[in-house]
Amino acid sequence: MDILVCVKQVPDPETKLRVAPSGKSFDTDGVKFTINNTYDEAMVEEALRMKEEFGFTALRVISVGPPRAEEALRSALAMGADEAVLVETPADLPLDPLLVARYIAAAAKDIPHDLVMVGRQAQDDEAGVVGSALGEYLDLPSYSFVTDLAPVPANHLLKMKRYVEGGEEVFSAPFPAVLSILKGAKDPRTPTLPNILKARKKPLKKIPAKDLEAKVSALQGGAKPTSDILAFTLPPPRAGAKMIEFQTPEEAAERLIKLLKEEARVL
Amino acid sequence: MTLNVLVITDQREGHLKPSSLEAISEARSVVERSGGGSVTIGLIGSGLAEAQKEAKSQGVQRVLLADHESFKGFSAAAYAFAAERMAAKLSAPLAIFLPDTAMGRELAPRLGAKLGAGTATAVVEIQPGASGGLQIKRKVFGGKATETVNLLGTVVLSLRPNSFAIHPAPAGDPPVEPVEVGELPASAKGLAVERVISTRGDTPELTEAPIVVSGGRGLKTAENFVLVENLAKELGAAVGSSRAVVDAGWRPASYQVGQTGKIIAPQLYIACGISGAIQHLVGITNSRCIVAINKDPAAPIFKVADYGVAGDALTILPALTSLVARNKGA
Ligand SMILES: Cc1cc2nc3c(=O)[nH]c(=O)nc-3n(C[C@H](O)[C@H](O)[C@H](O)COP(=O)(O)OP(=O)(O)OC[C@H]3O[C@@H](n4cnc5c(N)ncnc54)[C@H](O)[C@@H]3O)c2cc1C
Numbered sequence: 001m002d003i004l005v006c007v008k009q010v011p012d013p014e015t016k017l018r019v020a021p022s023g024k025s026f027d028t029d030g031v032k033f034t035i036n037n038t039y040d041e042a043m044v045e046e047a048l049r050m051k052e053e054f055g056f057t058a059l060r061v062i063s064v065g066p067p068r069a070e071e072a073l074r075s076a077l078a079m080g081a082d083e084a085v086l087v088e089t090p091a092d093l094p095l096d097p098l099l100v101a102r103y104i105a106a107a108a109k110d111i112p113h114d115l116v117m118v119g120r121q122a123q124d125d126e127a128g129v130v131g132s133a134l135g136e137y138l139d140l141p142s143y144s145f146v147t148d149l150a151p152v153p154a155n156h157l158l159k160m161k162r163y164v165e166g167g168e169e170v171f172s173a174p175f176p177a178v179l180s181i182l183k184g185a186k187d188p189r190t191p192t193l194p195n196i197l198k199a200r201k202k203p204l205k206k207i208p209a210k211d212l213e214a215k216v217s218a219l220q221g222g223a224k225p226t227s228d229i230l231a232f233t234l235p236p237p238r239a240g241a242k243m244i245e246f247q248t249p250e251e252a253a254e255r256l257i258k259l260l261k262e263e264a265r266v267l
Numbered sequence: 268m269t270l271n272v273l274v275i276t277d278q279r280e281g282h283l284k285p286s287s288l289e290a291i292s293e294a295r296s297v298v299e300r301s302g303g304g305s306v307t308i309g310l311i312g313s314g315l316a317e318a319q320k321e322a323k324s325q326g327v328q329r330v331l332l333a334d335h336e337s338f339k340g341f342s343a344a345a346y347a348f349a350a351e352r353m354a355a356k357l358s359a360p361l362a363i364f365l366p367d368t369a370m371g372r373e374l375a376p377r378l379g380a381k382l383g384a385g386t387a388t389a390v391v392e393i394q395p396g397a398s399g400g401l402q403i404k405r406k407v408f409g410g411k412a413t414e415t416v417n418l419l420g421t422v423v424l425s426l427r428p429n430s431f432a433i434h435p436a437p438a439g440d441p442p443v444e445p446v447e448v449g450e451l452p453a454s455a456k457g458l459a460v461e462r463v464i465s466t467r468g469d470t471p472e473l474t475e476a477p478i479v480v481s482g483g484r485g486l487k488t489a490e491n492f493v494l495v496e497n498l499a500k501e502l503g504a505a506v507g508s509s510r511a512v513v514d515a516g517w518r519p520a521s522y523q524v525g526q527t528g529k530i531i532a533p534q535l536y537i538a539c540g541i542s543g544a545i546q547h548l549v550g551i552t553n554s555r556c557i558v559a560i561n562k563d564p565a566a567p568i569f570k571v572a573d574y575g576v577a578g579d580a581l582t583i584l585p586a587l588t589s590l591v592a593r594n595k596g597a
Contacts, residue, residue: 017408041368097376105515124408133386136381139452139456140344141458145373163521169462169464226418226419229414231414232413232414234411235412238570242574243564
C-alpha cells in the first residue's frame with residue numbers, strides 16, 4: 001500500500017514581491033524559496049500518520065519544478081518520506097496548474113499509488129487545481145477539504161469527514177483515490193538534524209520533463225498550457241491601519257461605525 | 268463574439284447558495300458584455316424540486332437537470348461526468364461558471380481537465396477577451412498580487428464568493444430539461460454520506476457572509492466570546508475565530524479562519540483580540556476592509572488592517588453592539 005504526496009517549492013511568504021521585467025510573473029531574482037508549501041508539509045505529516053497508524057508501507061513524494069525544487073523534496077524526505085521523484089522542468093517551459101497535473105499523472109503511471117495526497121493549494125498561485133484534476137487524469141475519485149481521515153485498508157475504504165459550507169459531512173468512499181486535506185491530525189514535524197543528513201542519501205529520481213511529453217500529450221489538454229498569464233501586478237501596499245482616537249468605548253464605536261459607513265462604505 | 272455560459276450551481280443544502288446566485292448574475296453580465304449568447308443553469312444533485320424553482324426565476328434561457336439518487340452525496344468524479352453531459356448540449360464558444368465553494372473548488376479543476384479547458388479558480392473579475400475567450404483576474408500570494416489570465420477555447424471558472432454583485436433577474440420562464448447522464452464510471456461510485464453535522468446554527472456561513480466578526484485569545488474566556496457573537500448577530504454577520512480559540516476549546520474547529528481553517532474574503536472583517544499571526548492573516552488578506560480591535564497598539568494585525576482601535580475588546584464590543592442595534596431601531 002503506497003502513498004504518493006505531491007509537493008511544490010514556493011517563495012518564502014515573507015518575501016518582498018517585485019514584478020519581473022516581463023510583467024507576467026514575480027521576479028525570482030534574489031527571492032528566497034522556502035523549502036515547501038506549508039499546505040504540502042501538512043500532507044506529508046498526514047501521510048506519515050497513515051504509515052504509522054494504518055499500515056501503509058511506502059511514502060513517495062513528487063514535485064514538478066526547476067532543479068532547485070530538489071530542496072523541497074529533500075525536506076519531505078527529512079520529515080520521513082522514503083523516496084522522491086523530481087520532474088525537472090526547464091525555465092522556459094510554459095506551465096499552468098492543469099499542465100502540472102498532467103505531468104504528475106504521466107509520471108505517476110510508473111509510481112505505485114493507493115493514495116495520492118496534495119495540499120489544498122499552493123501558497124504562491126493559490127490555484128488549488130492539481131488535486132481534483134489529477135483525479136480526472138488518473139481516472140481516480142478525489143476527495144477534498146477532508147478534516148478527518150481513517151482508512152479501512154481491508155475494505156479499500158476511507159472513512160472521512162470533510163468541510164462543507166455550514167458544517168461537516170461524515171462520509172466513506174473507496175480508494176485508490178486522490179485526497180486533499182484541510183487540516184491534518186497533527187502539525188507538521190520539524191526534521192531533526194540526523195534525519196536531514198539521512199535524507200541526503202535517500203533515493204531521489206530525476207525525470208526530465210521532455211521524457212514525459214508523449215504521455216502528457218496523450219492526456220486531454222495535451223502538452224501545452226490552456227491558460228496564459230497576461231499580467232502580474234502589485235496593488236499599492238496597504239498603508240497600515242487608520243487608528244481611531246477615542247476617550248470612551250462609546251466614542252470608539254461611534255467613530256468606527258461612521259468611517260465604515262461613510263468612508264469604507266461597507267455597512 | 269457571443270458566448271454561452273453554463274452555471275453549475277451549488278445547492279448542497281437544497282437551495283441555491285448566494286455564491287451561486289452571484290455566479291448566475293455575473294454570467295448574465297458577461298454574456299451581455301460579449302454581445303449576446305445564453306445562460307444555462309445546470310443543476311446536479313438529488314431532490315432538486317426547490318432548487319429547480321429557484322433556478323427558473325433567474326432570468327436564464329435554459330435549466331438543465333440531473334436529479335438522481337446517485338448524485339446524493341457530492342462526488343467530484345460523478346458531478347464532473349454529469350456536467351460534461353450538460354456542456355455537450357451547448358454550443359461553442361462555451362464557458363462554465365461555478366461558485367468557489369468547497370464543491371465548486373473541487374469540481375472546476377476536474378471539469379477543466381475533462382474538457383481540456385482553460386481553467387481558473389477563485390476568480391474576482393471577468394472580461395470578454397478581445398479575440399474571444401475570457402480574461403480574468405485572481406488574487407495570488409495571499410492577496411499581495413493580482414494575476415490577469417487569458418483563457419482561450421472552452422473556459423471553466425470558479426467565482427470567489429462576495430466578489431460579484433447579484434443584479435435583479437429579468438423575467439423569464441426557461442424550460443427545464445432533464446439530462447440523461449447514463450452509467451457512471453467506476454471512479455464516480457461508492458461514495459456514501461452518512462450524516463451532515465451542522466455547525467452553523469442560524470448565523471450565515473463564514474465563507475459566504477459579506478461581514479465576518481472574529482474573536483481571538485484576547486477575549487480571555489469562552490464566556491466572553493459571546494460578545495463577538497452578539498455583535499455578529501446585530502450586523503447579520505458570520506462568526507469566526509483564531510486557532511487559539513479552537514485550541515482552547517471555546518468554539519469548534521469550524522470557526523477557525525486561516526491556514527488550517529477557512530480562507531475567506533468578506534466585504535468587512537472585524538478581528539477582536541487577534542494578534543495577526545501569519546497563519547491567521549493568510550485566511551483574511553483578501554477581505555475588502557479589515558478592522559482590528561486589539562489592546563496592543565503594536566499588534567501585527569494593525570499592519571494589514573484598514574481601521575484600528577487600540578483598546579479593550581471587552582468594552583468596545585458591547586459599545587459597538589448597542590450602537591448598531593440603536594441605529595437599526597432609528
Ligand atoms: C501549522 C500551523 C497552522 C496554524 N494555523 C492557524 C490558523 O489556521 N488560524 C489561526 O488563527 N492560527 C493558526 N495558527 C496559530 C497562529 O500561529 C497563532 O498562534 C494564532 O493565530 C494566535 O491566535 P490569537 O491571535 O487569538 O492569540 P494571540 O496570539 O495570543 O493574540 C491575542 C491578542 O489579543 C490581544 N488582547 C489581549 N487582551 C485583549 C483585550 N482585552 N482586548 C483586545 N485585545 C486583547 C493581545 O494584544 C494579542 O494581540 C497556526 C499555527 C501553526 C504552527
